[in-house]
Amino acid sequence: MKVLMFGWEFPPHILGGLGTASFGLTRGLAQQRDVDITFCLPKPWGDEDQSFMKILGMNTIPVVWRNPDSELLKNRYPWMDPQDYFRCREHIYSDFGYLYTDDIGCIGFSGRYTDNIYEEINNYSIVAGVVARSEQYDIIHSHDWVTYPAGIHAKMVSGKPLVIHVHATDFDRSRGNVNPTVYSIEKNGMDHADHIMCVSELTRQTVINKYHQDPRKVSTMHNAVEPLTQEIQDIVPNKKPYEKVVTFLGRITMQKGPEYFVEAAALVLKRTHDIRFCMAGSGDMMNDMIRMVAHRGIADRFHFPGFMRGKQVYECLKASDVYIMPSVSEPFGISPLEAMQCEVPTIISKQSGCAEILEKCIKTDYWDIHAMADAIYAICNYPSLYEYLKIEGKKEVDAITWDKVGERVLKRYKKVLGIK
Incomplete structure (x- = not known):
C-alpha cells in the first residue's frame, strides 16, 4: 500500500508533540508489510531519517516552469533525488507566476508557525496539487490542521480517500477562545475526510460534539513511544x-x-x-x-x-x-x-x-x-x-509501542479502502 502523507514538522527539528508523533507513527506504519510512505514537509533540513520512507520537501517542488541543471539541484539539496523535481515539473497545473518563487520555480517555506501561517498553509496546498498529480498512492493522510487543505486538494485531484489525523483542536490550544479561521480550516478538513483519527477519546468527543462529525467515521488512535536508543x-x-x-x-x-x-x-x-x-x-x-x-x-x-x-x-x-x-x-x-x-x-x-x-x-x-x-x-x-x-x-x-499503532492504522486504511 502506498501512502501520501502531509506533515508540518519532523525530528530532529520539532516544535512540539506533532513532530514526535509523526515520526513514531510513520516508523510504526513502515514496519508493517508492503507499506510505502511518501511524507511531505514544508522545509526539510536534510538530516531527517529517511531510512524507512521518502521525504518530499515542498520547498523543492516547482510550481513555475524553470530548467535548472541537475548538478545545481544536487548541490543545493543533496538529500533530494533530482528526478523528483523534473517529474513534478511535468505536473504544474496552473499559472502560478504571480507567486514569489526562487530561481528553480519553488515556493519558500519557514516550516514553522509564523505570523503568515495562513499564507504558508495556502501555498503548501498549492504545492500539494503538484505532488498529488505526480506521485502514485492509494490513500492520503494529513497530520493536524495546517495540512488539512493540502489533503483536501490531493483528494480532489486524485479521487483517493483522505484520512486526517487530529493531534489537537483549537478548543485545546485556546482554552475555548476559538479562532474562527482555524476552526473553519479544521471543520472543512473533517467534513472532507473519509475517516478521522484522533489521538484520544477525549479528542474524539470534541470532534464529534464541537465539529458535528458522524461518530461512525471518527476513531481513537492513541499515541505511543519510541524505544530508548x-x-x-x-x-x-x-x-x-x-x-x-x-x-x-x-x-x-x-x-x-x-x-x-x-x-x-x-x-x-x-x-x-x-x-x-x-x-x-x-x-x-x-x-x-x-x-x-x-x-x-x-x-x-x-x-x-x-x-x-x-x-x-x-x-x-x-x-x-x-x-x-x-x-x-x-x-x-x-x-x-x-x-x-x-x-x-x-x-x-x-x-x-x-x-x-x-x-x-x-x-x-x-x-x-x-x-x-x-x-x-x-x-x-x-x-x-x-x-x-x-x-x-x-x-x-x-509495552506501548508504535508498531502496534502502525498495525491499527493499517487496518483502518484497509477498512477505508474496502480491503478485507
Missing part, C-alpha cells in the same frame, strides 16, 4: 542525594497549565525546602511565570532552562525525581510516557488523553493544586511509592 540509555543522571527535582517540560502556554505547576510548587515549598522545581520549555507565558515565581517568593528554588530538544530532553528527565504535566486540555501528551520510560514517577492531569491508557502514575485535576502538591510531596518523601511508580511505570510504557 543506546545513547539515551547511557545517560548518567546528575542527581544530588540531599534534594529532589520536580520537572515541567513543554510549551509554556495556557493549554499546558504552567501556573498550576507554580502554585503547587509554592504549596510544597511551605512544607519542605529540599525540592527544586524546573520549568523547561518556552512559550508566550514564560515571562508571566517568571514573575509569578518571584511574586510567590520561591525564585531560589525554581529554574527556567528554556527550550530543549533531542538528547537535552532526556538529560533533563533523567535528572528529575518527579515529572508533572498539569495540562488544562491535553489531546494526548507524549512527554509523560517519555518520563516514565526514563523511570521518573509521573503526575498527569485527568484532562489529558494519555490518562486514558496510563495507570502507573498519579492523576489529579489540573486545577487541584492541593492534590498536585500532596502527590509531589508524597513521591519525594515516601521511597516505597517512588520505587513503585518508577518500576511499574516503566514496565507499563515499554
Whole structure:
C-alpha cells in the first residue's frame, strides 16, 4: 500500500508533540508489510531519517516552469533525488507566476508557525496539487490542521480517500477562545475526510460534539513511544542525594497549565525546602511565570532552562525525581510516557488523553493544586511509592509501542479502502 502523507514538522527539528508523533507513527506504519510512505514537509533540513520512507520537501517542488541543471539541484539539496523535481515539473497545473518563487520555480517555506501561517498553509496546498498529480498512492493522510487543505486538494485531484489525523483542536490550544479561521480550516478538513483519527477519546468527543462529525467515521488512535536508543540509555543522571527535582517540560502556554505547576510548587515549598522545581520549555507565558515565581517568593528554588530538544530532553528527565504535566486540555501528551520510560514517577492531569491508557502514575485535576502538591510531596518523601511508580511505570510504557499503532492504522486504511 502506498501512502501520501502531509506533515508540518519532523525530528530532529520539532516544535512540539506533532513532530514526535509523526515520526513514531510513520516508523510504526513502515514496519508493517508492503507499506510505502511518501511524507511531505514544508522545509526539510536534510538530516531527517529517511531510512524507512521518502521525504518530499515542498520547498523543492516547482510550481513555475524553470530548467535548472541537475548538478545545481544536487548541490543545493543533496538529500533530494533530482528526478523528483523534473517529474513534478511535468505536473504544474496552473499559472502560478504571480507567486514569489526562487530561481528553480519553488515556493519558500519557514516550516514553522509564523505570523503568515495562513499564507504558508495556502501555498503548501498549492504545492500539494503538484505532488498529488505526480506521485502514485492509494490513500492520503494529513497530520493536524495546517495540512488539512493540502489533503483536501490531493483528494480532489486524485479521487483517493483522505484520512486526517487530529493531534489537537483549537478548543485545546485556546482554552475555548476559538479562532474562527482555524476552526473553519479544521471543520472543512473533517467534513472532507473519509475517516478521522484522533489521538484520544477525549479528542474524539470534541470532534464529534464541537465539529458535528458522524461518530461512525471518527476513531481513537492513541499515541505511543519510541524505544530508548543506546545513547539515551547511557545517560548518567546528575542527581544530588540531599534534594529532589520536580520537572515541567513543554510549551509554556495556557493549554499546558504552567501556573498550576507554580502554585503547587509554592504549596510544597511551605512544607519542605529540599525540592527544586524546573520549568523547561518556552512559550508566550514564560515571562508571566517568571514573575509569578518571584511574586510567590520561591525564585531560589525554581529554574527556567528554556527550550530543549533531542538528547537535552532526556538529560533533563533523567535528572528529575518527579515529572508533572498539569495540562488544562491535553489531546494526548507524549512527554509523560517519555518520563516514565526514563523511570521518573509521573503526575498527569485527568484532562489529558494519555490518562486514558496510563495507570502507573498519579492523576489529579489540573486545577487541584492541593492534590498536585500532596502527590509531589508524597513521591519525594515516601521511597516505597517512588520505587513503585518508577518500576511499574516503566514496565507499563515499554509495552506501548508504535508498531502496534502502525498495525491499527493499517487496518483502518484497509477498512477505508474496502480491503478485507
